[in-house]
């Protein structure tokens with residue numbers, strides 16, 4: 001049995017470059033895209049593709065995009081994750097650290113900081129800050145935390161909180177963060193999720209015969225759902241829409257941030273932003289519940305590029321609803337998930 005005073009918590013997010021300088025962005029993109037769970041081609045092919053083509057072509061444009069959203073104290077994703085850490089720390093009497101899957105702070109530093117704060121540490125709870133399971137998000141964060149834990153031969157126990165896409169406290173937090181925006185006049189609410197290749201969805205299907213094969217697969221009961229990003233984002237949107245009482249014709253789901261030539265989950269956000277105004281959906285609210293902290297993909301791709309595209313295709317108004325960031329209900333949800341694990345195991 002572990003006592004509460006011997007537990008530490010790590011909030012683990014995706015990470016950003018150290019700065020907007022092209023060499024830093026290059027280093028970050030290389031680490032990110034060489035991850036076999038993000039681009040899952042054989043190692044040599046991946047290396048040639050990433051180092052020879054994608055990163056050299058992308059780094060400058062990506063650095064420019066980062067420069068356009070960078071804050072005085074750093075990357076929004078990192079600043080907001082640290083603010084979240086402070087808020088959770090305020091409400092919990094166990095030490096809380098931040099780690100990033102790519103870049104800094106590295107998980108090893110977070111583990112070591114917890115040990116420095118408490119050399120008697122008996123358990124570390126890692127919360128990957130991804131509501132939904134995807135090989136390229138939740139899985140890589142969880143596996144990386146385990147890899148470092150094994151490599152460093154730490155003596156404490158490691159617990160990893162599972163995806164929370166349908167947990168009432170998360171759903172309530174997303175719904176309540178959206179509610180003030182629903183007071184304004186709108187035609188449509190778009191739930192825009194980070195996309196993944198359709199191939200990843202098929203690859204992660206533990207039944208081998210369900211995802212993207214069975215008609216309306218996300219709504220047909222299956223063991224595949226535990227690891228299916230498409231199912232999980234669908235459920236999040238449905239639960240949030242139900243909580244807010246949104247009529248079915250007033251909301252939809254789409255997928256953003258496509259990279260490369262493969263087919264990714266559809267419909268693509270970029271395409272919908274061009275066609276929605278032509279369908280009479282001219283006043284748009286966009287929410288991005290796959291990201292718990294605002295980041296490049298919300299602040300630039302949606303709030304700037306997406307808005308430009310929607311407005312130049314006949315839209316009247318475009319509002320991006322901020323991510324959960326440090327919303328009090330989100331902070332409470334995290335405290336609740338961590339306490340649940342501690343109560344299950346601690347004296």
Ligand SMILES: C=CC1=C(C)c2cc3[nH]c(cc4nc(cc5[nH]c(cc1n2)c(C)c5CCC(=O)O)C(CCC(=O)O)=C4C)c(C)c3C=C
Pocket residue numbers: 014015016017029032033038039058062075077130134136137194195196197229257259290291294295296297
């Ligand atoms: C094959 C490429 C990518 C997959 C698959 C992918 C999945 C995925 N990503 C997130 C969350 C975030 N991604 C972010 C940035 C980002 N994503 C990719 C590529 C893939 N992501 C790239 C190359 C980048 C870097 C920026 C760019 O050059 O476009 C971010 C923002 C990071 C920041 O610093 O602000 C987040 C967050 C999820 C949740 C996910 C799978 C579900």
Ligand SMILES: [Fe+2]
Pocket residue numbers: 194257
């Ligand atoms: Fe991404």
Ligand SMILES: [Fe+2]
Pocket residue numbers: 201210211212217218224225228229230231
């Ligand atoms: Fe599925």
